[in-house]
Amino acid sequence: MPELPEVETTRLSFADRIAGARIEAVRLGKPLRWPLGVKPEKLVGRTVRGVRRRGKYLLVDLDAGVLLMHLGMSGSLRFDRAMPEAALHDHFDLVTSQGVLRLNDPRRFGAVVFAEGESAPEAVKLLGGLGVEPLEEGFDLAAFQAGLKRRKAPIKQVLLAGDLVVGVGNIYASEALFLAGIRPTLSAAKISRPRAARLHAAIKEVLARALEKGGSTLRDFSNAFGETGYFQLEAMVYDRKGEPCRVCGTPIRMIRQGQRATFFCPHCQKS
Structure with a gap:
């Protein structure tokens, strides 16, 4: 699933190019997770003021209203002056005066939405x-x-x-x-203040580094230019089950938490 760095990378790749554009048509393919919520023709004539991000949502601000976009598990956006005819998995086209x-x-x-x-x-x-x-x-x-002190769930799930x-x-x-040296199964409420401070700093550091690298491309993510990300090439634990830890050499372990794969080093993250 595209996460914050991938969504922000996507935003940066087309926000300036679409700002000020006039909507000329809206084309819908197969239904997505939620309905658009307005008849497509009602958006024609409106102007794109800018593009913001909130979490994993992109907010396309119009002169009247806003389009909230979510990339789901496997979605990606493209923006170009000309597009080929919509293919099987193309489900939404916002046709503007600028692309x-x-x-x-x-x-x-x-x-x-x-x-x-x-x-x-x-x-x-x-x-x-x-x-x-x-x-x-x-x-x-x-x-x-x-x-963190108010949550008893495992820290990975809390994040x-x-x-x-x-x-x-x-x-x-x-x-x-x-990076913070915390095992993902540890209850959030049991994390001490010094370790919480390390985690706070690690979150900022990891996300900033991933954004610098254009996000992570594990299967099909790319930005609105069609460019892939490179953060996965320097991941310390993610998707490295059985490979040696880059710090201590211990084989990386993988467990399931809430049906999601979690990767960690049993030596560097003892508790």
């Missing part, structure tokens, strides 16, 4: 429960430490939940926990 924004999603867990604004019920339902952004000043250490800090998905949760 076509196309969502390709083989598994169709992605979504494009229109809302009149961020206070509209559709937007509140999707965005209202999201935690703070980890790469912004609002990611406060004291608040993070207090939030994935997204209500304490947003956008730390499966790849980067494993990587941040390794």
Whole structure:
């Protein structure tokens, strides 16, 4: 699933190019996770003001309303002056005066939802429960430490939940926990203040590094230019089951948490 670095990389690859564009048509393919919420022709004539990100959502601001886009498990966006005819897994085209924004999603867990604004019920339902952004000043250490103390669930699951800090998905949760030396099965409430501080710093460091590398391409992620990411090439634990730890040489282990694969070093992350 595209996580925060992949979504932000995607945003950066087309936001400037689509800003100021006038919507000329909207084409829908097979149904996505949620309905668009407005008749496509109602969007024609509106202007794209800009593109923001909130967690794993892209917010395409219009002069009236906003399009909330989610890439789901396997989605990707392309933006170009001209696009070939829509293929099997192309499910949404936003045709503008400056190019076509196309969502390709083989598994169709992605979504494009229109809302009149961020206070509209559709937007509140999707965005209202999201935690703070980890790469912004609002990611406060004291608040993070207090939030961990209120949660008894395993720390990996707490990070994935997204209500304490947003956008730390499966790849980067494993990587941040390794960097902080914390075993992913440890209850969040049992993490000491010094270790919580290390985890807070590790989350920021891992996400910033992944963004610098254009995200991670494990199967089919690419940005709106069609470019892949490279962070996976330097991952310390993720997707490295059985391979030697880059620090101590101990074989990396893989366990299942909430049906998601978790990777860690049993020596570097003893508790």
